[in-house]
Amino acid sequence: MGDAPTSSYPVLSITAEQYTAWCRPWMNSLIIKVLGLSIPKHVLIDKVRRMWKPKQPLKIVPLSNEYYIVSFSSKEDRDYAYYEGP
Template structure:
C-alpha cells in the first residue's frame, strides 16, 4: 500500500502543461498580463514547430526531377484526341486568341466547330471535330490572316513551342500575267514542284474560271 501511495504522491506533485487556449478559458484573458501572453504564445508556436519538424523528418527527401511512369497504352490513349489537330502560328504578327478563334470558325470550321488553344511563342493548337474541315485547313487554306502567312503543321506528340524552329511552311504561290494556254493543272503542278513540295492547285485557276493570276 505504501508503494501505491508513493507513486500517487509523486504523480500529483508534477506540474501539468497547460496550453495557451486552456489558460484563456480557465483564467480569462483579463487575468493574464502582456508578458505572460507573449510567453505562452511563444511556447505554443515552438511546440507546433517541433511537431511539424518531426513529421517532415519521416518523409523522403524532395526530388526536383521525379520519374513518373506512363505505359505506352496510356500515352496512346491521351494522344488519340489530338490526331486530328493542327499547330498554327501567324508569322510576323501577334494575334490574340479571340481573333484567331473568330478567323478559324469563319474560314476552316465549315461543317463542325473547332477547339483552339493558345500556346507559348505565338502558337495555337487547333483541334478539329470533322475530317473534311481538317483536310481543308491543311491542304486548301486559306493560310493568311491580316495579310500575314500562317505556319501550318500537323500536331505531333511532345510538341514543345519554345524549342520549335520554322523550317518549312505551306504558302500560296501567285503567278501574274500567265498566258492562257498555261492555265492548266499539269503546268501549274510542274511550277509548284520546282519551288518545293506541291500540295494543291487552285481548281478555279486550272479550269480557267479565274485568269487574273495562277
C-alpha cells in the same frame, strides 16, 4: 571499355493500344503559328472560322510564342484546313 553507354533518360514501354489512346485527343489537330503580328485569341478564332469554314465546332488552345493548337471535331474539317486552306 566495352560497356555500352547507358541512357540518362527514362525509358517508358507502352502498348500500341496505349499509344493510340494517348494520341487520340490530338488526331484531328493542327499546330499553327501566327506570323508577323500578335493578335488576341478571339480575333484568331474569328479569322480561322472565316478562312476554313469548319462544319463542326473547333477549339483553339494557346501555346507559347504565338503558337496555337487547333482541334477540329471532324477529320474532314482538319483535312480541308491542312490541304486546302491557307
